[in-house]
Amino acid sequence: MRLFFGSFFTLMVAAAIGLGATWLTLTRGIAFGSLTIGAWTAWPKSGSVDIDPYARATIARTGELPIGAGDGVAFYAHTDDTGNAFDGRCTYVVSGVTPAARYWTLTLYDAQGRLVANTIDRHGFTSAEILREAEGRFVINIGPRARSGNWLPSGGIEQFVMVWRLYDTPIGVASLTTKEGPMPAVVRKSCS
Amino acid sequence: MIRLSLWILGALLLGGIVHLSTVLAMPEAATQDAYSRLARISPVNAVVQLNAPSAQDATMPFMDPAFAVAVCRYDLSSGALKLRAPVSQAYTSVTFYTRNSVAYYAINDRAAGRRAIELDLMTPEQHAQMPEEEDVTAADRLIIESPTQSGLIVLRALAPEPGLMAMARRALAGAQCRIVPAPAQ
Numbered sequence: 300m301r302l303f304f305g306s307f308f309t310l311m312v313a314a315a316i317g318l319g320a321t322w323l324t325l326t327r328g329i330a331f332g333s334l335t336i337g338a339w340t341a342w343p344k345s346g347s348v349d350i351d352p353y354a355r356a357t358i359a360r361t362g363e364l365p366i367g368a369g370d371g372v373a374f375y376a377h378t379d380d381t382g383n384a385f386d387g388r389c390t391y392v393v394s395g396v397t398p399a400a401r402y403w404t405l406t407l408y409d410a411q412g413r414l415v416a417n418t419i420d421r422h423g424f425t426s427a428e429i430l431r432e433a434e435g436r437f438v439i440n441i442g443p444r445a446r447s448g449n450w451l452p453s454g455g456i457e458q459f460v461m462v463w464r465l466y467d468t469p470i471g472v473a474s475l476t477t478k479e480g481p482m483p484a485v486v487r488k489s490c491s
Numbered sequence: 492m493i494r495l496s497l498w499i500l501g502a503l504l505l506g507g508i509v510h511l512s513t514v515l516a517m518p519e520a521a522t523q524d525a526y527s528r529l530a531r532i533s534p535v536n537a538v539v540q541l542n543a544p545s546a547q548d549a550t551m552p553f554m555d556p557a558f559a560v561a562v563c564r565y566d567l568s569s570g571a572l573k574l575r576a577p578v579s580q581a582y583t584s585v586t587f588y589t590r591n592s593v594a595y596y597a598i599n600d601r602a603a604g605r606r607a608i609e610l611d612l613m614t615p616e617q618h619a620q621m622p623e624e625e626d627v628t629a630a631d632r633l634i635i636e637s638p639t640q641s642g643l644i645v646l647r648a649l650a651p652e653p654g655l656m657a658m659a660r661r662a663l664a665g666a667q668c669r670i671v672p673a674p675a676q
Contacts, residue, residue, distance in 0.1 A: 305494075305498050308498060308502070309498050309501050309502040309505065310502075310505070311502075312499070312502035312503075312506065313501075313502045313503075313504075313505030313506040313508075313509055314506070314509060315506070316502065316503065316506025316507075316509070316510070317505070317506040317507065317508065317509020317510040317512075317513065318509060318510075318513065320506070320507075320510040321509075321510050321513040321514055321517075324514070325514070325517070345594075346594045346597070347594060347595070348593060348594075348595050348638070350593055350594075352514050352515055353514060355517070355518050355591065355592075355593065356514045356515075356517035356518060358524070358525075358592050359517050359518040359520075359521035359524045359591060359592060360517060360521055360523070360524075361523075361552055361553075362521075362523045362524050362525050362527075362528050362551050362552060363525065363551050363552045363553045363554075363592075364525045364551060364586075364588060364592055364594070364643070364645060365592070365594055366586075366594070367584070367586035367587075367594035367596070367597025368594065368597060369584075369586075369596065369597030369598055369599065369602070370584040370586050370597040370599060370647070371584075401582060401601070402581070402582050402649055402651065404555055404557045404649075406555060406556060406557075408552075408553060411552060412549075412552025412553040413546060413549060413552065414544055414545060414546045414549065414556060415546060416546035416547070417546075422546075422556045423555075423556060423557060425557045425649070425650075425651050425652065426651075427581075427651030427652060428651065428652040428653075462553065462555075464555055466582055466584070466599070466649070467582065467599050467601060
C-alpha cells in the first residue's frame with residue numbers, strides 16, 4: 300500500500316514539475332546564447348542550425364519564423380534601460396546610434412507578437428525614413444500621445460515589445476560581444 | 492524520513508525527464524507552427540505572397556511590417572527545386588527553413604551579387620546523384636542542401652518607406668520556384 304501511494308505521489312509530482320517547467324520555459328521564451336546590449340537582447344543562434352531545443356520548442360509553439368543568420372539579427376526589448384517593464388501609458392525615448400547594418404527596422408508589438416493598432420497606421424520605422432540629427436543620431440518617441448519628430452504610437456496597450464532588426468550586419472553568431480554596439484538607449488519619460 | 496526524501500528525489504528526476512522530453516517533442520507536436528500556418532494558404536512548390544501584417548490579422552507573429560514577404564513551401568520528393576528571385580531596389584533576402592522552422596541557410600542580394608538570386612535546392616541524396624560533369628559546369632550555380640524533404644523558402648523584400656511597398660511586392664511577384672523532375676535512371 301505504501302509502495303502504491305509512494306509511486307502515485309512520485310508520478311504526480313514528476314508530471315507537475317516536468318510540465319510546469321516546460322510551460323514556464325516556453326512561455327518566457329528562454330533560450331541560450333543570448334547577446335544583451337543595454338535593454339536589447341538577441342539570440343543570434345536561433346537563426347541557424349545551432350538553435351537550442353528551448354528556442355526550437357518556443358518558435359514551434361508561437362508559429363514565428365526566426366530571422367536567418369545570413370539575413371540579419373533581431374534584438375528584443377521588454378524593459379527600459381533601468382529594467383522596468385514597458386508600460387503603455389508612459390512615453391519612452393529611444394535615442395543614439397545603431398551597430399553597423401545596411402538597413403534596420405524598429406517595430407512595436409504586443410506581448411503576443413501582433414502589431415499595435417493605432418490611428419495613423421504606423422507600426423515602426425526603417426533606417427531610411429527616420430529623421431536624424433547631426434552625426435546620424437536619432438530620437439524616437441514611443442507613447443500614446445502624438446509627438447513631433449519620430450513618433451511611434453503605442454496605442455495605450457498595457458505591455459509592448461520593441462524589436463530592432465538589423466539587416467546585412469556583421470553582428471552575429473561569430474561575434475558574441477558588445478563591442479559592435481552600442482544599441483540605442485531606452486529611457487522612460489512622463490507617464491500619464 | 493529517508494524513504495520520503497528518496498520518493499522526492501525520484502519525483503524530481505522523473506520530472507526532469509518529463510520536462511526534457513516535452514521540450515524535445517514540441518516541434519513535432521506543434522499544430523500552430525509556421526509550416527502548418529502556411530500550409531493552409533500556400534500550395535506546394537509555388538511562390539505565394541503573404542498579406543501584409545496588420546494589428547487585426549497576421550500570418551505569423553512578429554512579422555516585420557516593412558517587408559513584402561513571399562513563401563515557397565517546398566517538397567523535394569519528386570525532384571530538386573529551382574528558385575529564382577529578382578532583387579528589389581532596396582534589400583532582398585531569401586531564407587530557408589526546415590519543416591520545423593529551423594533557419595538553415597540565408598542569403599541576401601549583396602551576397603548573391605547579381606540582379607536575381609538563383610539557387611538549386613536539393614536533398615543530400617539528390618546532390619550525391621547529380622552527374623559529376625554537371626557539378627563542374629555548375630560551379631557558378633549555388634546549390635543548397637535541404638536537411639529535410641519539405642520546408643519553407645521565405646523571400647523578403649524591404650520597402651524602406653511605406654510608399655515603396657508596391658515596388659517591393661512587384662519585385663517578389665517575379666519570383667518563382669519549380670521542381671526539376673529527376674532524370675530517368
